[in-house]
Amino acid sequence: MSGTHRIKVTVNGKLYEAEVESRRLLVDFLRHELMLYGTHAGCEQGACGACTVQFDGRAIKSCLMLAIQADGHEITTVEGLAKDGVLHDVQEAFRNAHGLQCGFCTPGFLMVAAALGEEKKVLKGDALRKELAGNLCRCTGYANIVTAVETYLEKVGGAAQ
Amino acid sequence: MNDKTMKTGKDKLIGVNMLRKEDERLLQGAGRFVDDCDDPRMVHLAIGRCPYPHARIKSIDVEAARAMPGVFAILTGADIRARTEPISVLRPLPGLLRHSYYAMAQDVARFEGEPVVAVAARDRYVAEDALEQIIIDYEPLPHVVDAERAAAADAPILHPELGTNVVVDNTLDAGDPTPLLEAADVVVEDRFQLGRVLGLPIETRGVVARYDRAAGMLDVVTSNQSPHLTRSQLAQSLRMPESQIRLSAGTIGGSFGNKLGLYPEEIIASLFAIDTGRPVKWIEDRMEHFRATVHGRESTHRIKIGASKDGTLIALDDDYFIDIGAYNGPWGPSVLASVTMPGPYNFSGFRARRRVVVTNKVPMGAYRGYGPPESNFVREVLIDRIARKLGMDPAELRKKNMVRKEQMPFTSKSGAIYDSGDYSRCLDLALDKLGYKEQRQRQAEARKQGRLVGIGMSCYVEHAGYSAASISRHTGRRFGTFESVTIRLDMSGQATVFTGIPNFGQSLETAFTQLAASGLGLSPSQVVVKPGDTLGTPQSVGAFGSRGTLAGAGAISKAAGEIRAKILRLAAHELRVSLESLDINDGIITSHEDKSIQLPVSEIAEMAILGMDLPQGDEPGLEATAYWTQPGPSFGFGAVVAMVEVDPKSGEFKLERFIVAHDCGTMLNPMLVEGQVAGGICQGLGATLMENIIYDPDSGQLVNGSMVDYMVMTAADMPKFELAHLESPSPVTPFGIKGVGESGVIGAAGAVANAVSDALSPYGIEINRIPILPETIWRALRAAEKKAA
Ligand code: FES
Ligand code: FES
Numbered sequence A: 001m002s003g004t005h006r007i008k009v010t011v012n013g014k015l016y017e018a019e020v021e022s023r024r025l026l027v028d029f030l031r032h033e034l035m036l037y038g039t040h041a042g043c044e045q046g047a048c049g050a051c052t053v054q055f056d057g058r059a060i061k062s063c064l065m066l067a068i069q070a071d072g073h074e075i076t077t078v079e080g081l082a083k084d085g086v087l088h089d090v091q092e093a094f095r096n097a098h099g100l101q102c103g104f105c106t107p108g109f110l111m112v113a114a115a116l117g118e119e120k121k122v123l124k125g126d127a128l129r130k131e132l133a134g135n136l137c138r139c140t141g142y143a144n145i146v147t148a149v150e151t152y153l154e155k156v157g158g159a160a161q
Numbered sequence B: 001m002n003d004k005t006m007k008t009g010k011d012k013l014i015g016v017n018m019l020r021k022e023d024e025r026l027l028q029g030a031g032r033f034v035d036d037c038d039d040p041r042m043v044h045l046a047i048g049r050c051p052y053p054h055a056r057i058k059s060i061d062v063e064a065a066r067a068m069p070g071v072f073a074i075l076t077g078a079d080i081r082a083r084t085e086p087i088s089v090l091r092p093l094p095g096l097l098r099h100s101y102y103a104m105a106q107d108v109a110r111f112e113g114e115p116v117v118a119v120a121a122r123d124r125y126v127a128e129d130a131l132e133q134i135i136i137d138y139e140p141l142p143h144v145v146d147a148e149r150a151a152a153a154d155a156p157i158l159h160p161e162l163g164t165n166v167v168v169d170n171t172l173d174a175g176d177p178t179p180l181l182e183a184a185d186v187v188v189e190d191r192f193q194l195g196r197v198l199g200l201p202i203e204t205r206g207v208v209a210r211y212d213r214a215a216g217m218l219d220v221v222t223s224n225q226s227p228h229l230t231r232s233q234l235a236q237s238l239r240m241p242e243s244q245i246r247l248s249a250g251t252i253g254g255s256f257g258n259k260l261g262l263y264p265e266e267i268i269a270s271l272f273a274i275d276t277g278r279p280v281k282w283i284e285d286r287m288e289h290f291r292a293t294v295h296g297r298e299s300t301h302r303i304k305i306g307a308s309k310d311g312t313l314i315a316l317d318d319d320y321f322i323d324i325g326a327y328n329g330p331w332g333p334s335v336l337a338s339v340t341m342p343g344p345y346n347f348s349g350f351r352a353r354r355r356v357v358v359t360n361k362v363p364m365g366a367y368r369g370y371g372p373p374e375s376n377f378v379r380e381v382l383i384d385r386i387a388r389k390l391g392m393d394p395a396e397l398r399k400k401n402m403v404r405k406e407q408m409p410f411t412s413k414s415g416a417i418y419d420s421g422d423y424s425r426c427l428d429l430a431l432d433k434l435g436y437k438e439q440r441q442r443q444a445e446a447r448k449q450g451r452l453v454g455i456g457m458s459c460y461v462e463h464a465g466y467s468a469a470s471i472s473r474h475t476g477r478r479f480g481t482f483e484s485v486t487i488r489l490d491m492s493g494q495a496t497v498f499t500g501i502p503n504f505g506q507s508l509e510t511a512f513t514q515l516a517a518s519g520l521g522l523s524p525s526q527v528v529v530k531p532g533d534t535l536g537t538p539q540s541v542g543a544f545g546s547r548g549t550l551a552g553a554g555a556i557s558k559a560a561g562e563i564r565a566k567i568l569r570l571a572a573h574e575l576r577v578s579l580e581s582l583d584i585n586d587g588i589i590t591s592h593e594d595k596s597i598q599l600p601v602s603e604i605a606e607m608a609i610l611g612m613d614l615p616q617g618d619e620p621g622l623e624a625t626a627y628w629t630q631p632g633p634s635f636g637f638g639a640v641v642a643m644v645e646v647d648p649k650s651g652e653f654k655l656e657r658f659i660v661a662h663d664c665g666t667m668l669n670p671m672l673v674e675g676q677v678a679g680g681i682c683q684g685l686g687a688t689l690m691e692n693i694i695y696d697p698d699s700g701q702l703v704n705g706s707m708v709d710y711m712v713m714t715a716a717d718m719p720k721f722e723l724a725h726l727e728s729p730s731p732v733t734p735f736g737i738k739g740v741g742e743s744g745v746i747g748a749a750g751a752v753a754n755a756v757s758d759a760l761s762p763y764g765i766e767i768n769r770i771p772i773l774p775e776t777i778w779r780a781l782r783a784a785e786k787k788a789a
Helices: A026-033 A089-096 A106-118 A125-131 A143-160 B023-027 B077-083 B124-132 B178-183 B227-238 B264-276 B286-292 B372-390 B394-401 B423-434 B436-448 B508-520 B548-575 B601-610 B670-689 B748-759 B774-788
Strands: A004-011 A014-021 A052-055 A058-061 A074-076 B043-049 B055-061 B071-076 B115-121 B135-140 B166-173 B186-194 B206-212 B217-222 B245-248 B280-283 B299-307 B313-323 B349-357 B452-464 B482-489 B495-499 B527-531 B582-585 B588-591 B623-629 B634-646 B653-663 B722-726
Touching (some): A014 A026, A052 A106, A058 A106, A089 A143, A089 B023, A106 A143, A106 B023, A125 A143, A143 B670, B043 B124, B043 B286, B071 B077, B071 B264, B077 B264, B115 B264, B178 B299, B178 B313, B186 B372, B206 B264, B217 B264, B227 B245, B264 B280, B299 B372, B313 B372, B372 B394, B372 B452, B372 B748, B394 B423, B394 B452, B423 B436, B423 B634, B423 B653, B423 B722, B452 B748, B482 B508, B482 B548, B482 B601, B495 B508, B495 B548, B508 B527, B548 B582, B548 B588, B548 B601, B548 B623, B634 B748, B670 B722, B670 B748
Parallel strands (some): A004 A074, B043 B280, B217 B245, B495 B527
Antiparallel strands (some): A052 A058, A052 A074, B055 B135, B071 B115, B206 B217, B206 B280, B299 B313, B452 B634, B482 B623, B582 B588, B634 B653
């Protein structure tokens, strides 16, 4: 048995205070304590990327962190993308490009893409595929995911220029 | 379709790229997968698995674990034997009808990963702590992890009661092809190896079981492709009536055949739910997944093909071993490898001998393609070798031997009935897309510069859906060939479609919405699909073998046609216009007799559901249940063309072009069809280029059983691919649609292997195994250079 710690963490703009076990993974904390089930666990080894969230604006794999490491930080999960029931641009882009099938990998890809969009990176083709290589999708063959992210990045990056 | 019900309704949503209904919630992380539910009273399972490939379990001491705080209950193999029946086999192997296994090892465990003990605890962390406190005394036994070794006389026998590891030896043939092969001008032959792979859905398996003691009802949510079939297996294992079990699938995060039928964990979770009275959750972790979910494909073929000088294919003779692992699972090994072995060609002689062998590995089961990818690889590679031997163009040789459009329906030498298609035209589509002639010239020029450029192709048939005639009760099979739906309208005029088929990414809700809205005359927003639940749905078979949408389409068209006819009858009565004058579009009833009529379906629905003012002879309600069975088999077709350049120094190669032209009949939603093909290509290329489960022959251990060690395609690995479509409607299916779920996966290996062999032809190197690793090519190149020097 391990000890517990009190943490304060902001998730999707909301401050949570919780007593968590030291060994609790961040992904388990988000899913089973905050009940934010959109962050998925596909391997718990850092290999699939389904658990990707934004941690102080950077895309990270939440299965490779402990919940207590999130103390004092800000996290955005897939639930934080849509505002007032309106899909985020990256979500729209995935829908229009048929960028998802089973949808299990999708939140991870969305969080990586949204982080790229916030950095206003206009990536394409192979360069983009490299950025996405930390996330596995077993359904789509990636082409439509790449198209979706290209369309989205073009939209947000283009708007900034 | 001959059936009249297929013709009613407007088919205006057939062939339309409708965006997906399921996306809105999946994009927001609200998919409701099996792990997305919690309950404060829930207990969590961890399963202790045998760490050895083969071991006798001498004793299990659970006392220390039982005493740990937070531990609720523990089950061992002895409990399982006392309280359950072995998992029933849905597709028995001929000659091996009843061979099966319990949910936990009994005395002897036969593969690394076989369940031995299970703990239910406050949370998964505590359950795993408790597993560590359980002391199991194993006596390792001799193991065998290679099929041909296992078939040898001196191999350790896995199941002494069977007396052999070769559990099935059966031959499908059209007479003995030996005389034909002896008379052939050229004969090519080789031994081929296909690696062991797995579907690897990004969501692992998972179960939540609840038991309501007062009602005696067991409620199981499990990620599963065939809820009705799995429920009957579970009922049989638990010795409960099916009517006391509800089994539903929730949303499934990919399955690819791997989530078919009953697994031990559903039985184990159910027992804990009954014992503890609490909701019980088990989520497979990824390390377990490699050791607890079925593997696929691995086989070794010794195959010969004979042809005459002019390139006419004469006979094919294949002798292959399938390594099914330690047990015959509910679905067992493929049979379609033999059935699809002749592929799209005319042969005069044919034989396929299949030997199914047990080894100390994870059991094999269904995996996307399930036979055709194997047969396609071995056949297509040999066909290219014949072309090389005869100095013929491989495309011409294929076209010369293909079943022609006028020959349809055509019965292959293996007994498969091809219903429709224009195979050589489809191959031409792929070749044209490549610019075959120009690329052959480019290749010749590159070769002059010493560059290793190659072009390869492969052609396949895709078995799409099962027909009634293809399966008999006497084979012992425990699944039907039909599908069913219930469609029910409510007073608002909205239709709900209830189906036992679950949604695992194949876009079931979208496809069924298109079909139901078309059949009823409603708009897609007026249709809701409720998939994957045994509660309240008619008996269903499930989604596999490229059948779900196709078989569902038959049932939906029938049920929707019935309802639509009733709506019109009621409307004619209410509006006092002739039945023939009425039509329904987007939920509005109109009449060409009286243009002022614009009656929403909701008004007729209200009339029907209240049961008031009905015409004589009509009962209240607006709903229908329909079953549909495919009257005859249907086959899709595809042609793959690949172009590669091999680096002679490193053996690495780049897929420069990859083209799939395919024909899945009428495309219900071309966007979804392309998505299915693309996903199949990615898995087909994975097995061609990198995927391979490795067991160490000395220790018998699974060497690369984690997502870090088992390589699959990423976005960076996946090459660009190009698609072309041909639509040859099937005469035996609704709207002429054929399945497409397995299409993309089948032809990849053959086309890439042929392109690589073509590139390496100056060295005389021939590919005969997948995955095709740069290391293998590098070694072959160095050996060839040595020989030349
Ligand atoms: S669950 Fe975190 S990377 Fe797979
Ligand atoms: S959509 Fe299923 S894993 Fe990506």
